[in-house]
C-alpha cells in the first residue's frame with residue numbers, strides 16, 4: 001500500500017464520511033492532503049483537486065506525487081467548480097472556507113442542482129448562513145458530525161439536492177442536522193453556539209434597535225442549552 005499523509009482530526013473525519021469508490025472533487029484543496037489520502041488509501045479511485053491560487057495547487061501537486069497518486073487526481077486551477085465538468089465527479093468536498101463562500105461556490109454552478117451528487121461541506125465560520133441558504137434553495141442537510149480541532153469545534157455537513165426548498169428557523173440554522181448527544185464534540189458545538197448567542201443577546205440589549213428581535217434569540221438560547229424543546233419559530 002502507498003504511504004499515506006497524516007490527517008488532522010478535522011480532515012480525518014471528512015475522509016471517514018466520503019463514500020468508498022466515489023469520484024471526488026476537493027475544492028480549495030490547498031496542501032492536497034485530503035484527496036491524496038483518499039486516493040492513496042484506495043478509498044476513492046481518483047478525482048480533481050481544485051484551487052483558485054497557484055501556490056496551493058503546487059503544494060497539492062507535490063503531495064500527490066509524494067503519495068504516488070499523481071495519475072489519479074487531476075489538478076485544476078479554477079474558481080470554485082468552474083473547472084469541473086458536470087458528470088466528472090459524484091462527491092464534492094468544500095472544506096476550510098467561510099460558509100458564505102461555500103454557498104457562493106455551489107450557487108454559481110448550475111449542475112450542482114443534481115440529486116445524484118453528494119456534498120461534504122465544512123464551514124470555518126457563518127455555518128448558519130450556509131445552512132439557511134442550502135435549505136432555502138432545495139438542498140437538504142442529511143447528516144452533520146462535529147469535530148474538535150485545537151481550540152475550535154467544526155461541523156461537517158453531508159448534503160444533497162432534493163429540489164424542495166424549506167424555510168428554516170434559528171435553531172436549525174445554528175445546529176443543522178447535528179444531534180447534541182451524538183458525540184462529545186457535538187455537545188461542545190452546542191455549548192459554543194449558546195455562548196455566541198449569549199454574546200449576541202448582550203449586544204442587542206445594549207443597542208436601541210435590538211429589543212424587537214430579542215425574543216427569538218432568547219428562545220434559541222434556551223433550546224441550545226436544552227432548556228426548551230418546543231418548536232423552532234424564529235428566522236435568521
Ligand SMILES: C[S@@+](CC[C@H](N)C(=O)[O-])C[C@H]1O[C@@H](n2cnc3c(N)ncnc32)[C@H](O)[C@@H]1O
Nearest residue numbers: 027028029030051052053056078079080095096
Ligand atoms: C484554508 S484553505 C483550506 C484547505 C483544505 N480544504 C482544508 O480544509 O484543510 C482554503 C483554500 O481555498 C482556496 N480557495 C479560496 N477561494 C477559492 C475559490 N473560490 N475556489 C477555489 N479555491 C478557493 C484557497 O486558495 C486555499 O488554498
